Amino acid sequence: MVTEERLDELLTRLRLTAIRDQLDSLLDEAARAQMTLREALLFLAEREVTRRDARRIQMGMKLARFPYVRTLEGFDFEAQPSVDPGQIRDLASGRWVGHAQALLLLGPPGVGKTHLAVALGREAVERGYSVLFLTAAALMGQLMKAYTDGHLEEKLMQLSKPKLLIIDELGYLPLEPAAAHLFFQLVARRYERSSILITSNRPVGEWGQVFGDAVAATAILDRLLHHSQVITIRGDSYRLRDKRRSGLLQKPADSTVATPEGR
Known part of the structure; x- marks a missing residue:
């Protein structure tokens, strides 16, 4: 005994x-x-x-605050032929996170950007990386409050800690006038130190309108695109596909989103 x-x-x-x-x-x-x-x-x-x-x-999954569980196995690659499965499998390895690169997932609503963001975030957690998921609206709300309360430096330090920061739905909602400068400070703080994944329904050529400041948007993109991969998803919305099949909705004439080069 x-x-x-x-x-x-x-x-x-x-x-x-x-x-x-x-x-x-x-x-x-x-x-x-x-x-x-x-x-x-x-x-x-x-x-x-x-x-x-x-x-x-x-x-790690709990700290990441994913809104729901999504996996790469559950992504319908056949429904989104513009997404290269090989490129996604390479991203799932997490090497881009280890190299502090950025990843931009662009496309119209409902094509699976958030699904891929969550799935790749979960892959990063499994490979030992710290991850934090935030919507763009929630992120900017936190930054604005920290700025107003005089705690911006502490908030920037907190948001700089995760090895991967996922910012979802940039461009869906209007931003505060000071948002561009606060967002730039966050991007600059993480530049070449840790990774950012951003999903957006707006091509990067329109980010000046998103932030309401073309100069700040250029500075943000200068850092984001330096070491990055950009995936533009062209396809139909998963959420509206069944409605269109039933004839309730008509497919839009052009559901594509321009690439960073404007193609």
Whole structure:
């Protein structure tokens, strides 16, 4: 009994809680498999790492504040032929996050931009990167409040910590007059240090209108596009597709969004 208590104490101090909590069943399994001492030690270590990874991912998903669960497996690539599955699989590796690059997902409403943003964010969490998801409206609201309250520096520091910051729905709602300058400070703070993923229904050529300041928009894009990938999704809205099939709505004549070069 003393030995068991001492072992439990040492496993707790070493934070080997997976081994501690399942010790009897793990030792029984190792015995049934007739593992050598070295094999049993490897087996125990693997179980500990597996639980830690699961807890890390669970906590990372919670801190990311994703609005819902979306996966790459659930994305309908056949319905959006303008999206290259190979490029998305490469992005899922997380290398672009490790290299502090930006990713812009552009396209009309309903084509899957947010789905891809959440799915790629979840992939980044699983690969050990910290992620934070915010709508553009929520982000600008936080920045404006921090600026008004005199805490802008603290807020910028907080928003600079996640390795990947996802900003969803830029351009859908009008921004405050000071928004462009606050957004620029955030982009400049993260430039070449950590990644930003932005979804927008507006091509980058219209971001001067989005921010109401062409000069600030140019400065923002200068940093975002320096090390970046831009994916423009041309396609029909998932949400309206069934309505159009039933004849309730007609497909718009042109549902494309221009590329950064204006094509």
